[in-house]
Amino acid sequence: MKLTFQRTLPLASLVLLSQLALVGCGPKDADTANSGNMSGGDNSVATTAPGQAAENAANSAGNAVGNAANSAGNAVGNAADKVTNAGVTAKIKNALIMSTVLGGAGKKLNVNTTDTEVMVMGTVPTAAAHAEAIKLAKANAGTRKVVDHLEVKK
């Protein structure tokens, strides 16, 4: 019995002390909980603290901008498929100018685009340059037929 009491007393003391400790922390915990409720207790309402609201609004705005940008990107992408004849000529001439295989010869070539054909005219120094010019023209001609009026001359 004595042994039991000696063993029980510390246990009881611990329980009592822990309860007192909890009671002592009660108001602080309650305050914390209230604060928590203000900011996060009810997610649907309480999370809209001013800073968070601004962030959410910014996120929404960002998404809207992102969506608008995507739409614009798609529009540009679609528009890219409907390049005019002049646009096709420009694209091919740009590719010819930028070609390292053609070098300076690319700048001197002429391109004429109609609704059905792309004519490439001028002089290239090598067979490799000739092949490159035609390849670039075909790559940018869309559905148009590429007509080769190039001359290989050193």
Added chain:
Amino acid sequence: MNIQIQGQDSTIETKDRDGTTYVPLLDTVKALGGDVKWDNLNKIAVATIGQWVATVAMAAEEADVNGTHVTFDGPAIVEANQMWAPVRFFEKAYGYRVELNGDTVNITNPASA
């Protein structure tokens, strides 16, 4: 090569092509207080600085500036979705003074110098 705008250093890139110094059209026009619109159907850039409107087609060595035909010393090229123009374009199209000092090109407005 470095680019100065009105004597101030800029972050505008340059590239050399066949001995001609090129600058990105959009960045340079914006640094000079203008803007550029892109006509994707015709592959034409419309670069406006103040009252001057220059229309430049991709791969062309010429531009229309308020109805006046202007030629420059290399074609306007498009690389990585960006149009590049010879730096002298800004002299011929808009009347800027383009001066080379060592490895720096200074673009200045003679009216405000």
